[in-house]
Amino acid sequence: MLSVTQLSKKYADKTVLDDVSFNIAPGEIVALLGANGSGKTTTINSICQLIEYDAGDIQFGGQSIQSNRQYLSQIGAVLGGSRNINWRLTASQNAEYFAALRGHSGKAVKHNIAQLQQRLGLDKYAKLEVLKLSTGNKQKAALLSALAYSPKLLLLDEPTLGLDLDTVQELQDIIGQQSSDSGQAFLITSHDMSFIDKICQKVIVIDQGKVIFSGTIDALKNTLYSYKLRAQLANSVDEVELEKNLHDLCAGRYQLQFEQNVLRVDYETPEQVMPLLSWLHTQNICPTELSITPLQMEDAFRSLTQAAKQEEKS
Amino acid sequence: MSWLLLFKNELKLQYFDMRQYWFETVLSLVVICGLFVGLFYGIKSFAYEGQEGQSLDGLMFGFLLWTFATTAYSSITKTVIDDTQKGYIEQLFIAPKSFTKLLFVKVIVDIASGFMFLILVTYLVMWLTGNWLDIHFLKFFAALLLAAPSLVGLGLIVSGFALVFKRVDTLGQMLTLALMALVALEGLPFGPITLLPFTPGVSLARDWVLNGSPLQMYDVAIVTLNSALYLFVGSAIFKHFEQVAKRKNLIGQY
Numbered sequence: 001m002l003s004v005t006q007l008s009k010k011y012a013d014k015t016v017l018d019d020v021s022f023n024i025a026p027g028e029i030v031a032l033l034g035a036n037g038s039g040k041t042t043t044i045n046s047i048c049q050l051i052e053y054d055a056g057d058i059q060f061g062g063q064s065i066q067s068n069r070q071y072l073s074q075i076g077a078v079l080g081g082s083r084n085i086n087w088r089l090t091a092s093q094n095a096e097y098f099a100a101l102r103g104h105s106g107k108a109v110k111h112n113i114a115q116l117q118q119r120l121g122l123d124k125y126a127k128l129e130v131l132k133l134s135t136g137n138k139q140k141a142a143l144l145s146a147l148a149y150s151p152k153l154l155l156l157d158e159p160t161l162g163l164d165l166d167t168v169q170e171l172q173d174i175i176g177q178q179s180s181d182s183g184q185a186f187l188i189t190s191h192d193m194s195f196i197d198k199i200c201q202k203v204i205v206i207d208q209g210k211v212i213f214s215g216t217i218d219a220l221k222n223t224l225y226s227y228k229l230r231a232q233l234a235n236s237v238d239e240v241e242l243e244k245n246l247h248d249l250c251a252g253r254y255q256l257q258f259e260q261n262v263l264r265v266d267y268e269t270p271e272q273v274m275p276l277l278s279w280l281h282t283q284n285i286c287p288t289e290l291s292i293t294p295l296q297m298e299d300a301f302r303s304l305t306q307a308a309k310q311e312e313k314s
Numbered sequence: 315m316s317w318l319l320l321f322k323n324e325l326k327l328q329y330f331d332m333r334q335y336w337f338e339t340v341l342s343l344v345v346i347c348g349l350f351v352g353l354f355y356g357i358k359s360f361a362y363e364g365q366e367g368q369s370l371d372g373l374m375f376g377f378l379l380w381t382f383a384t385t386a387y388s389s390i391t392k393t394v395i396d397d398t399q400k401g402y403i404e405q406l407f408i409a410p411k412s413f414t415k416l417l418f419v420k421v422i423v424d425i426a427s428g429f430m431f432l433i434l435v436t437y438l439v440m441w442l443t444g445n446w447l448d449i450h451f452l453k454f455f456a457a458l459l460l461a462a463p464s465l466v467g468l469g470l471i472v473s474g475f476a477l478v479f480k481r482v483d484t485l486g487q488m489l490t491l492a493l494m495a496l497v498a499l500e501g502l503p504f505g506p507i508t509l510l511p512f513t514p515g516v517s518l519a520r521d522w523v524l525n526g527s528p529l530q531m532y533d534v535a536i537v538t539l540n541s542a543l544y545l546f547v548g549s550a551i552f553k554h555f556e557q558v559a560k561r562k563n564l565i566g567q568y
Contacts, residue, residue, distance in 0.1 A: 011562065011563070042563065049560075050560065070410050071410075072409055077404075077405070079405075083400065084401070084404075085402055089327075089331075093330050100320070100326075102408070145405075
């Protein structure tokens with residue numbers, strides 16, 4: 001449905017997008033990740049034709065967007081750093097206005113708005129102008145406007161900003177349902193990694209304008225470690241002796257760090273650390289704190305961008 | 315996407331805004347009438363005996379022209395400047411019809427509602443001042459419609475600057491004041507003044523509607539050319555600044 005090919009953009013001498021390519025199929029939920037200033041917003045703005053890119057092409061439904069504005073009737077966007085809607089109107093008035101602006105009106109749209117309004121918990125504030133709503137509800141009203149006319153592609157820049165946990169959960173459900181039932185595709189940027197982890201099937205990681213990873217969330221996690229162990233050891237532990245033994249105890253692929261009596265091991269399979277734990281027991285080394293956690297998206301993303309930076313330095 | 319839907323949408327937006335912020339709507343009516351009544355009695359106290367009637371009719375007519383000119387000019391700048399400040403101008407660009415087309419729809423809707431506002435203001439100020447003008451509104455609006463594109467062009471120039479430079483308040487305020495001068499000037503018969511925006515339209519309205527002179531096709535042609543010229547130049551300048559804003563990622567970056 002959406003195909004971004006070798007997209008490049010420079011502001012003066014600074015390259016903000018360098019050969020960015022990716023595809024989004026109908027019904028796919030894709031995360032666009034990257035640090036601040038990495039090029040995420042420029043990518044989204046290019047898709048919305050809010051900026052002119054220097055090179056490359058963006059195709060929607062097999063047609064270049066340069067020669068066809070009609071695709072914008074099938075785009076819904078919640079843009080970061082923007083209010084997105086008219087605060088002088090109510091949430092549903094906004095939704096109707098922006099739906100009509102993109103060529104959608106009638107009973108089906110109104111019905112959809114009423115349903116979404118209820119699901120987002122905005123029906124209680126139906127008569128209030130957006131400026132009188134709380135920050136979270138303002139964000140929900142912006143989402144309502146983007147979802148109102150069931151566009152084929154939704155671009156959501158930080159959609160969970162200011163939302164409470166229940167609403168984030170509701171948003172997850174809505175996105176999942178819209179994607180599976182209506183075949184709507186989503187391109188989402190967010191710093192809320194658990195949100196991304198739960199709903200996205202594909203991840204594109206951008207760093208300094210370049211795509212450094214593109215694939216499934218599982219593939220992203222598989223390029224890294226699956227678990228991390230963290231143990232706070234007593235001060236009396238002999239560091240040299242410990243490090244010497246640790247390398248003999250851990251099998252397979254792993255990464256080990258021992259600093260200020262905190263032992264950190266990133267590894268792939270649960271059984272890998274059993275000899276280590278057994279050795280700690282036989283040596284009577286008792287951790288004051290011990291945790292084993294599966295790798296989170298956030299850690300995976302951080303490791304990936306750090307690795308890219310280290311690679312660039314070397 | 316149909317134009318009709320776009321018009322209906324903008325009309326609805328204006329209706330919601332006026333209904334929900336009725337106090338603001340009423341207040342603007344009170345302020346504009348109050349301003350005129352103040353001016354009216356100020357001029358009346360200075361006018362010569364015998365010339366008074368003529369001066370006051372001219373003043374009232376000039377005031378109506380200025381009210382219309384401000385509406386037509388600011389309908390464009392309001393969208394670009396206000397909607398940028400309100401933070402959703404980007405969303406107006408994400409539409410199958412281009413932003414310039416949307417602006418034209420907004421202008422037409424604003425001018426249509428401006429006409430109704432003008433009729434209300436006219437009767438209110440005539441009633442308040444007791445100075446009754448014999449205005450043929452159909453002729454009056456026809457003359458204004460013919461001249462309005464020049465003001466739209468002027469608005470597009472200022473909006474183009476606003477899109478890139480953001481803070482153009484001073485330029486906007488200066489132009490609002492300049493409109494007062496423009497509605498006082500005589501743009502007909504053809505002379506250097508004719509080249510200024512809106513001036514031939516003002517003269518046409520004054521001669522044809524207020525003084526009851528017959529309509530000259532030559533004058534109509536001049537007004538049409540003045541409108542076309544400013545609309546063309548305004549559109550070209552706005553398009554240029556829109557491209558600059560898109561190249562430099564400035565849309566909405568207030």
